[in-house]
Amino acid sequence: AQTVTQSQPEMSVQEAETVTLSCTYDTSENNYYLFWYKQPPSRQMILVIRQEAYKQQNATENRFSVNFQKAAKSFSLKISDSQLGDTAMYFCAFSGANSKLTFGKGITLSVRP
Amino acid sequence: EAGVAQSPRYKIIEKRQSVAFWCNPISGHATLYWYQQILGQGPKLLIQFQNNGVVDDSQLPKDRFSAERLKGVDSTLKIQPAKLEDSAVYLCASSPRTSPLLYTGELFFGEGSRLTVL
Numbered sequence: 001a002q003t004v005t006q007s008q009p010e011m012s013v014q015e016a017e018t019v020t021l022s023c024t025y026d027t028s029e030n031n032y033y034l035f036w037y038k039q040p041p042s043r044q045m046i047l048v049i050r051q052e053a054y055k056q057q058n059a060t061e062n063r064f065s066v067n068f069q070k071a072a073k074s075f076s077l078k079i080s081d082s083q084l085g086d087t088a089m090y091f092c093a094f095s096g097a098n099s100k101l102t103f104g105k106g107i108t109l110s111v112r113p
Numbered sequence: 114e115a116g117v118a119q120s121p122r123y124k125i126i127e128k129r130q131s132v133a134f135w136c137n138p139i140s141g142h143a144t145l146y147w148y149q150q151i152l153g154q155g156p157k158l159l160i161q162f163q164n165n166g167v168v169d170d171s172q173l174p175k176d177r178f179s180a181e182r183l184k185g186v187d188s189t190l191k192i193q194p195a196k197l198e199d200s201a202v203y204l205c206a207s208s209p210r211t212s213p214l215l216y217t218g219e220l221f222f223g224e225g226s227r228l229t230v231l
Binding site: 047 | 116117145153154156158161168169201206218219220222223224225
């Protein structure tokens, strides 16, 4: 069974600065997807960024980028130029051959003005 | 394009009562999921449907939870009788998965139904 670990329960960052959220996972599969989802307070969860395991290049979406280390089974999210609207809970998630999404416990990110 | 619709948004019940949640996925999405998210935790999969068939219900407490997707479109999740520990947000999600070539792993979530059991 796959597991996803987010060991930091919460982080805080000053507006306009950069923050990195950590995630590790465990799987015996070779082909899979990794995701970061964002869940703003009382709002629906949305996809921030996706990484296919077979791609060596790290995914980037505007201010969001990942550092994917397949051998180390590490998948961190970097948010550059943090904005107040980035305040949310962030979940790292794994999807393998069974198309089931397994989530970590999440991290609460607060962006300070 | 309309997103995943869920109702009700909020529900408060006494323990041992019953409750039902409804979900209508994005049109054309073959796969539907119900997740339970307890406060401060990540979502946990309860059940996964592919069209109107169950793919995975290994973590569904079948003595009190039931779910159906009779026509392969909308779905209902029922809890009867409810316990205090069932207080959570129940998230519905859907994904296309009409072809392995089109599969991206992304799920599209509804806003959730928040259940409080007193």
